[in-house]
Amino acid sequence: MLEISNFVADDRLAKDIAAGRKLKRPAQDPQRLAEQIVHRTRAGAGVDFDVFEALLGENDLVEINYLERGLLAARTVCRINVPAPVGDGSEWGTGFLIGPRLLLTNNHVIGSVEEAMTATVEFGYELDGEGRLKRSTRFRLTPQDGFVTSDRNALDYTIVALAPMSEDGDVALADLGFLRLDPRTGKTELGQYATIIQHPDARTKRISLRENKIVKYGDRVDPTRDNFLWYSSDTAPGSSGAPVFTDAWQVICLHHAGVPDRRMVQGQEHWVLADGTTAPAALARRLPADKVHWLANEGVRISKLIADLERQSKLDGFVRSPLIADLIADATGVAAFAGTVPAQSIIGPPLIAAPAIATIAAVAAEAAVLEAARRPTRRSHPAAFFDGRRGYEADFLPTPIPLPILGAAALRHGAPAKVTGAADDVLRYMHFSVVLNGAQDRKLAFYTAVNIDGTRWTNLDRGDDAWFYDGRIPEELQNGDELYGNEPVRRKNYFDRGHLVRRLDPVWGGIREAKLANDDTFHWTNCSPQYWGFNQGADLWQGLENFLLYNTDEEDVRASIFSGPMFRSDDELHRGIRIPQFYWKVIAVADKAGKLFTSGYIVSQQDYALDIPFEQLPVGPNSTKPGQNFQVPVTKIEADTGVVFPDVVRQADVYTGPTVGRRLRTVADVQHPRR
Structure with missing residues (x-):
């Protein structure tokens, strides 16, 4: 140069x-x-x-x-x-x-x-x-x-x-x-x-x-x-x-x-x-x-x-x-x-500290001051930071898909957190949205919704994993490092900081747009505690995510993906928060003729799977190995979570296996206004 x-x-x-x-x-x-x-x-x-x-x-x-x-x-x-x-x-x-x-x-x-x-x-x-x-x-x-x-x-x-x-x-x-x-x-x-x-x-x-x-x-x-x-x-x-x-x-x-x-x-x-x-x-x-x-x-x-x-x-x-x-x-x-x-x-600090004679107490006091100076402050983005974010777009696919609504089974586990500036309590980010459970023993998303444009997708470096509080919701309603571990000294915790909207999913468009989407995924509202074996490598959750994302990229298709934890009454408390045992995803894609296809998946944090194959469209069974297929009917996800999808999602479900769960057919089952 x-x-x-x-x-x-x-x-x-x-x-x-x-x-x-x-x-x-x-x-x-x-x-x-x-x-x-x-x-x-x-x-x-x-x-x-x-x-x-x-x-x-x-x-x-x-x-x-x-x-x-x-x-x-x-x-x-x-x-x-x-x-x-x-x-x-x-x-x-x-x-x-x-x-x-x-x-x-x-x-x-x-x-x-x-x-x-x-x-x-x-x-x-x-x-x-x-x-x-x-x-x-x-x-x-x-x-x-x-x-x-x-x-x-x-x-x-x-x-x-x-x-x-x-x-x-x-x-x-x-x-x-x-x-x-x-x-x-x-x-x-x-x-x-x-x-x-x-x-x-x-x-x-x-x-x-x-x-x-x-x-x-x-x-x-x-x-x-x-x-x-x-x-x-x-x-x-x-x-x-x-x-x-x-x-x-x-x-x-x-x-x-x-x-x-x-x-x-x-x-x-x-x-x-x-x-x-x-x-x-x-x-x-x-x-x-x-x-x-x-x-x-x-x-x-x-x-x-x-x-x-x-x-x-x-x-x-x-x-x-x-x-x-x-x-x-x-x-x-x-x-x-x-x-x-x-x-x-x-x-800047000297290369080598000057020699000195000091008491143990003085050395400890100086070390405490240095540690405090090094420790990052609680990172937070004010509400105005998110001005202009459109969030998930319902008409992203040829067949419009509105956001899900919360039924009685969902609301048993808490009410949505109130969002400053949003009457519908939806947190809107770049290319995705989050509806947060505001219960003190949850503080996790009811669900997330993201649009993926495989034709405009780009791969940005991960960066330094700096997580931020969202200023539109009180910090006490967001799980931070007090749940996941002490980030400044990087102590290993049993739970990873798991993205619900995967970091790479919304990273598409112009470079500014893509980078903003990348950074938006690092908000505690999009984080969920996931066992390290469940979250990392070629394991269950990441294997399923790769299956969904890379097929949309390789086939240059558009997709809308909904994800969330499954709240259950027998979830165990850890540091005051009930830890989900299962996570779910629902994907919606359209073929070249504009026909809508949907598919649902539930993955347990207690089981693992490897070598998930890719298919032309990321719907249908994600594995042909016995005991390693996570596909379920969308209706089972509705029944287990209380998150109710529009009729078009159920009608386009490609699942052909045995009937599982209770089907929710009408909004009469729902006790929360449509979002």
């Missing part, structure tokens, strides 16, 4: 660099020298006689803490993967943290909210002291929490928010620290050294330390080029978005492009190649990077980047974000990030 600068160097500079001649530093302006000393002091790097000589170009020595501070800075740098269109592989780049939950990279690495939603970032992809690959950590991007970009033909930057916890839930983003952006000029000068931390060619983290000097500092003649710095350094495709540092580990620019050696040949732009020959620019652009003779690399000056960010924030239509507002306030000196020292360049 090596971008190419469109800037044509002035002939003298180009010839000096191409010839390998040493660039002379200009006479040091005492005012600029004083500014650099102030910058180093604010950055926490310190100033002594060696540093003074280094700034004058007479001494290349640095303090040994240069290495330790470099490791601190390196923790903030990640590699970025953005899936390319189908068949085009993936694109890679580099990025780095610039504030609490904020990442900086190039626009040509992540150019839109849609790309951010599919991208993954990976920290710690590097070798340890023995040459072994460390355990890396992946985070999801959350552009809905903050996103600003500048076109690649302008300043070529993107700032985007990240999730506060890693995908596996083991690492807090705050533990990695960040690099503060300083908009003041004077941090470096022509001939001084630059350092780049990067992921070239998507490889392990590398650092460019040797023979790296600033060769061009802005352009006071051409204002359009004053936004950039040139520096001699080794980079490669995938380095785009890397931070470029001074010896004080202050970020001076965002790496974004290589500058090729250009020549005009008979009025046409040619590039000089590594072997000394030239080629037309149009051809040279398509050559591998190592075939081109590069004059330098180019980065976006941080001072110009911050100025552009501040300018964009004042435009009409700018999407406001507290994270972005805090970044602007910190960078412009209005207010520092909470808990940080103003102007400090590297923010």
Whole structure:
């Protein structure tokens, strides 16, 4: 992912660099020298006689803490993967943290909210002291929490928010620290050294330390080029978005492009190649990077980047974000990030704690404080978060299927929880709906209903399994980690957090729509306690779900699926909640002629089945093995749950086995208004 600068160097500079001649530093302006000393002091790097000589170009020595501070800075740098269109592989780049939950990279690495939603970032992809690959950590991007970009033909930057916890839930983003952006000029000068931390060619983290000097500092003649710095350094495709540092580990620019050696040949732009020959620019652009003779690399000056960010924030239509507002306030000196020292360049915990003598009580107290700081707060989405959600659509199939209604047998186990803003007490999410049992010993869904569009289905990464309370219902009516276990320290519990609407079922449509549907499934209202053997792998419940979902995807059909726990009076109490012994599903699909087919299934948490075969339409027996077929008449599900389906569902039932259960024929059996 090596971008190419469109800037044509002035002939003298180009010839000096191409010839390998040493660039002379200009006479040091005492005012600029004083500014650099102030910058180093604010950055926490310190100033002594060696540093003074280094700034004058007479001494290349640095303090040994240069290495330790470099490791601190390196923790903030990640590699970025953005899936390319189908068949085009993936694109890679580099990025780095610039504030609490904020990442900086190039626009040509992540150019839109849609790309951010599919991208993954990976920290710690590097070798340890023995040459072994460390355990890396992946985070999801959350552009809905903050996103600003500048076109690649302008300043070529993107700032985007990240999730506060890693995908596996083991690492807090705050533990990695960040690099503060300083908009003041004077941090470096022509001939001084630059350092780049990067992921070239998507490889392990590398650092460019040797023979790296600033060769061009802005352009006071051409204002359009004053936004950039040139520096001699080794980079490669995938380095785009890397931070470029001074010896004080202050970020001076965002790496974004290589500058090729250009020549005009008979009025046409040619590039000089590594072997000394030239080629037309149009051809040279398509050559591998190592075939081109590069004059330098180019980065976006941080001072110009911050100025552009501040300018964009004042435009009409700018999407406001507290994270972005805090970044602007910190960078412009209005207010520092909470808990940080103003102007400090590297923010984060030390690599190794300072030695200390302390009592056991003091150590325990400090550990308790750290644990409390790390522990995520109760995640909740306010009612307004769900504005615009249409939920399950009754007319999704050629034959409309309204939501089921709750009969007397269902209401024996509790009344529906009242939903703020919904007179019918239906919780509407992206492509699915939930009706929740509000009884204190249940707090589980009566049923869920989801639409699946196999023609528009996509497979998104699972993410970090962050479950949220739904603000439309009181939190005390939703089962959270108090039922399933202590999530922050990931203690294994007997029950999994089982999705009733499977995570992948509603994930279809445009990327924003699909991601929103994916995230909506991680609400406690859609969660149900399922034995680990029942929920995971190729076991009963997941086998049935795979049977239903993948057939709709492979056959590009539409389907509506209804699911829920079966409430029984003999369900055992666990942590104050009655645990369902059985779960049920009813699927409705239409063939190419528009004919409706339905099928019902009941699965026990006490039995297991493997190797469930797929069929052309996901209806009918899900297994031919004796004792492993879960198909039952829809009427049995009605009889056992009290959840009553419309007549069209019963009439389309493909079940042909023996009669089981009581058939509910009319709404006279129902004592709850239609939803």
